[in-house]
Amino acid sequence: MRQAGRSLPEYRKIREGVGMLESCRRPDLVTEITLQPVRRHDVDAAIFFSDIVVPIAAAGIDLDIVAGTGPVVAEPIRAESDLARLRPLVPADVDFVTEAIRLLVAELGATPLIGFAGAPFTLASYLIEGGPSRTYLKTKAMMYGAPDLWNALLARLADITLTFLRVQVDAGVSAVQLFDSWAGALSEADYRRHVMPHSAKVLTGLIDAGVPRIHFGVGTGVLLEAMGEAGADVVGVDWRTPLDEATRRIGPDRAVQGNLDPAILFAGWETVERETRRVLAQGRAAPGHVFNLGHGVMPETDPEILTRLVALVHEVSGS
Numbered sequence: 001m002r003q004a005g006r007s008l009p010e011y012r013k014i015r016e017g018v019g020m021l022e023s024c025r026r027p028d029l030v031t032e033i034t035l036q037p038v039r040r041h042d043v044d045a046a047i048f049f050s051d052i053v054v055p056i057a058a059a060g061i062d063l064d065i066v067a068g069t070g071p072v073v074a075e076p077i078r079a080e081s082d083l084a085r086l087r088p089l090v091p092a093d094v095d096f097v098t099e100a101i102r103l104l105v106a107e108l109g110a111t112p113l114i115g116f117a118g119a120p121f122t123l124a125s126y127l128i129e130g131g132p133s134r135t136y137l138k139t140k141a142m143m144y145g146a147p148d149l150w151n152a153l154l155a156r157l158a159d160i161t162l163t164f165l166r167v168q169v170d171a172g173v174s175a176v177q178l179f180d181s182w183a184g185a186l187s188e189a190d191y192r193r194h195v196m197p198h199s200a201k202v203l204t205g206l207i208d209a210g211v212p213r214i215h216f217g218v219g220t221g222v223l224l225e226a227m228g229e230a231g232a233d234v235v236g237v238d239w240r241t242p243l244d245e246a247t248r249r250i251g252p253d254r255a256v257q258g259n260l261d262p263a264i265l266f267a268g269w270e271t272v273e274r275e276t277r278r279v280l281a282q283g284r285a286a287p288g289h290v291f292n293l294g295h296g297v298m299p300e301t302d303p304e305i306l307t308r309l310v311a312l313v314h315e316v317s318g319s
């Protein structure tokens with residue numbers, strides 16, 4: 001469950017006075033924070049504590065992660081001459097990630113560790129807008145109006161992302177997740193034309209790594225088929241599309257991940273139980289189902305509900 005840690009008092013305590021990016025660069029903190037939700041909730045896998053902007057900061061971009069806002073880029077990328085500020089990533093740039101993963105794999109024992117990275121489109125949206133956006137106006141203006149610059153930027157981001165995920169696989173993660181959180185802003189035709197080739201380069205570039213590849217997005221109902229075709233073993237689905245319907249779109253060759261609405265965790269246990277049973281039942285239509293929320297855990301979520309939710313999923317699925 002992404003950002004599950006944010007709802008935990010032990011997370012808020014350990015992060016006191018430490019900036020988000022700084023905490024991502026400290027292997028001792030990364031290890032402890034990654035383990036916190038595993039200890040508390042008995043989830044079946046750990047998700048590596050980091051952020052999608054960590055590799056682009058390591059590749060030369062001046063940025064910060066502002067609490068309550070998200071990533072903010074000091075000088076956005078808007079022109080060809082800005083591209084040089086985004087250098088290729090070399091593994092030594094993210095030695096702290098290698099070290100944290102090694103420590104974690106040793107601590108986790110049989111519990112798998114899921115590594116991740118942001119997909120080229122979602123990373124580009126932060127670099128071009130300069131921060132979070134609701135409309136992706138500048139991003140889309142470049143995509144439609146300056147396709148050469150767009151493709152050059154996304155190609156650089158795909159290379160950085162592939163290197164970053166390779167580093168994680170080499171250090172010992174058991175699966176990788178590519179987060180294209182904001183790809184749902186696009187039509188299927190535009191996704192296939194302007195974005196999918198770059199994401200496919202990342203995902204197919206990892207085939208020989210031999211670990212499952214999860215491809216995640218939000219509001220991607222019309223993109224599910226294409227996101228699978230891009231080279232995923234598992235396609236993330238948000239709460240807007242029931243998992244049986246999602247499987248009809250994605251096809252029988254790929255598993256699904258999802259898709260409880262994180263807001264349901266605020267509606268009382270009876271509702272949580274009913275909706276969780278529904279999600280698990282609809283997930284049986286797929287050849288495999290990774291139970292998850294449809295998006296990240298809200299910071300205000302009651303941790304007790306999350307613990308109960310995990311126990312319920314274990315009980316119903318017999319695992």
Ligand SMILES: Cc1c2[nH]c(c1CCC(=O)O)Cc1[nH]c(c(CCC(=O)O)c1C)Cc1[nH]c(c(CCC(=O)O)c1C)Cc1[nH]c(c(C)c1CCC(=O)O)C2
Binds near residue numbers: 006049296
């Ligand atoms: C779009 C995106 C980002 N980051 C991420 C995505 C893709 C997944 C998604 O769609 O949720 C991915 C991410 N970010 C983080 C993780 C680590 C896993 C985990 O903690 O469970 C993961 C997998 C830590 C984080 N990343 C962030 C936090 C919270 C900041 C903090 O604790 O200070 C954490 C734990 C900050 C962040 N970083 C980003 C946003 C939108 C925010 C939230 C801003 C806010 O509401 O405070 C960019």
